[in-house]
Amino acid sequence: MADLQVTAFAAFLEAVALSGLQGTLEFSAAALLPQFLAYFIAQYALVKLYRLAVFPHFVSPLRNVPGPKDGHILIGQMKNILGEKTPVGRYVKWGNDFPGVPFVRFFDLANKEVLLVNTPEAHKELLQTYCYAFVKPAILFRYVGDITGRGLLFAEGATHKRQRRTLLGLFSVPNLKRILPVFHEKAVELTGLIESQLGEDGKGFIEVVGTYSRATIDAAGLTILGVNLGNLVSTDPKMNFLKYYERVFEPGYVGAFIMALNMVIPGVRKFIPLEANTSHIRATQEIRSMMLGVVRQRIRDMGEGSEMPKLPGASTDLLTLLVEERKKLAQEGSEDVMTEEEINSQMLTFLAAGHETTAAFMSWSLYALATGPAKIQDKLRAEVMGVLAKHPNSSPTWGDIDGMHYLRNFCTEVLRLYCPPTLTYREAVSDMTLCGTFIPKGTNILFVPAVVNRSKAVWGPDADEFNPDRWDNLQGEAASPYAFESFSNGPRFCIGKHFAIMEYKSLLIEAMSKFRFSTSPQLEALGGKMPELQNPGLTLRARGGLQVGVERL
Known part of the structure; x- marks a missing residue:
């Protein structure tokens, strides 16, 4: 929305300036409209191209955070996520594809960056140490707010x-x-x-x-x-x-x-x-x-x-x-x-x-x-x-x-x-560094309990097996309360x-x-x-x- 507003305002100023009307208070809206639309469409397309293809891969502070590379330039990983037979399947796969990494970066609609929480330590930092430094974003309320x-x-x-x-x-x-x-x-x-x-x-x-x-x-x-x-x-x-x-x-x-x-x-x-x-x-x-x-x-x-x-x-x-x-x-x-x-x-x-x-x-x-x-x-x-x-x-x-x-x-x-x-979101209210990862203000953080609950790095190679006896002998990270979310x-x-x-x-x-x-x-x-x-x-x-x-x- 901010891109839309800024681009529209800039296009308006350019249309006025380049029409030679900048010195008068009276001008024809009909005369300005074609120029305004031309400037607006061209500039908005360039801004969106930058957001989609340049910023996430070459400029973003999160560009070095590991994550899947098979997303679509327009819809990110949405097709892969919704194409699974389970709402958490793709996230669990990513967690196991990048073991021990505190966050996994993936792209949402319009290549918007999202960080998936992947380790017990990262959960502890976000849920305990810096709990109130993150808020529930509007996207989560649109998902469940009409029910809850x-x-x-x-x-x-x-x-x-x-x-x-x-x-x-x-x-x-x-x-x-x-x-x-x-x-x-x-x-x-x-x-x-x-x-x-x-x-x-x-x-x-x-x-x-x-x-x-x-x-x-x-x-x-x-x-x-x-x-x-x-x-x-x-x-x-x-x-x-x-x-x-x-x-x-x-x-x-x-x-x-x-x-x-x-x-x-x-x-x-x-x-x-x-x-x-x-x-x-x-x-x-x-x-x-x-x-x-x-x-x-x-x-x-x-x-x-x-x-x-x-x-x-x-x-x-x-x-x-x-x-x-x-x-x-x-x-x-x-x-x-x-x-x-x-x-x-x-x-x-x-x-x-x-x-x-x-x-x-x-x-x-x-x-x-x-x-x-x-x-x-x-x-x-x-x-x-x-x-x-x-x-x-x-x-x-x-x-x-x-x-x-x-x-x-x-x-x-x-x-x-x-x-x-299945999942919940948080949003960073300020710039901060967690588990060695710099997280810019406004970054969406995704919590999927199944990611750490079924992590092979945490629970071992039998993480996908049903075994009640495992709770009598928890070892390593599995003994952390943040391994069970x-x-x-x-x-x-x-x-x-x-x-x-x-x-x-x-x-x-x-x-x-x-x-x-x-x-x-x-x-x-x-x-x-x-x-x-x-x-x-x-x-x-x-x-x-x-x-x-x-x-x-």
């Missing part, structure tokens, strides 16, 4: 610290313990749903992506909003959350292309009349509107001097806890009081993260069990059944679940190899990490206690290869679903 809102995810500096300070208490262990019974309740309902889809012999093939998507949106409704969506027992879900979320998270090929286009061309969604685009816009508007209605109703219900009725020790949803905190801060005269819109944005962020990432985790957990060695499933089930035997008439406690060693290893390995979130690290790490992990474990414990999982015709047809995934995609989600074999124990 402008909550904690996009807050910066003092605003981020204020919001995080307010929200941190929501995810304390005491609060999560109060929510644990809801996780167990939804896990039991889900096993009942799976049971109903099995044949008389107790066997069948279940599409797990859609099944767990319905389960997790229902659990998110209760734990985050305090609303019973009822998606597990009804084909017409309350508030149409599932319907709209499926539309957003399953955009199809055309919708995925529009999503990618909207990242690099601001505002382009407004001008695309295709159904894939208009239905996405309607869905996100409906979601925001319904969420705001829930927030406003809760604030009214918990007005001055009143609070939501609850029994001692009963579970409490995050929205209620946040509104309670809002009341407390207001009474204290604090400047940290969140507005209705801010609360709505937080709930949108929590719902998107709590729903889709959990569904993805469970889908890939069952995929790993179905396609992996039987000993993994047997070992995990033995640990689960051993703990459940201690509670024949109740669900496992927080301490029971937290103490299950192999379950922890299994869940962490799923998150390493099949990390649900599924929840990010530093001051901006995922605030709902422990919430998500406890939900994962609750769902998995119930599933393992009721069923055995095996391969399916769909998986067998793949011959051991990964199924095709949505690309681009907000999460690691199988395109068209993921089917596994299920057998009642």
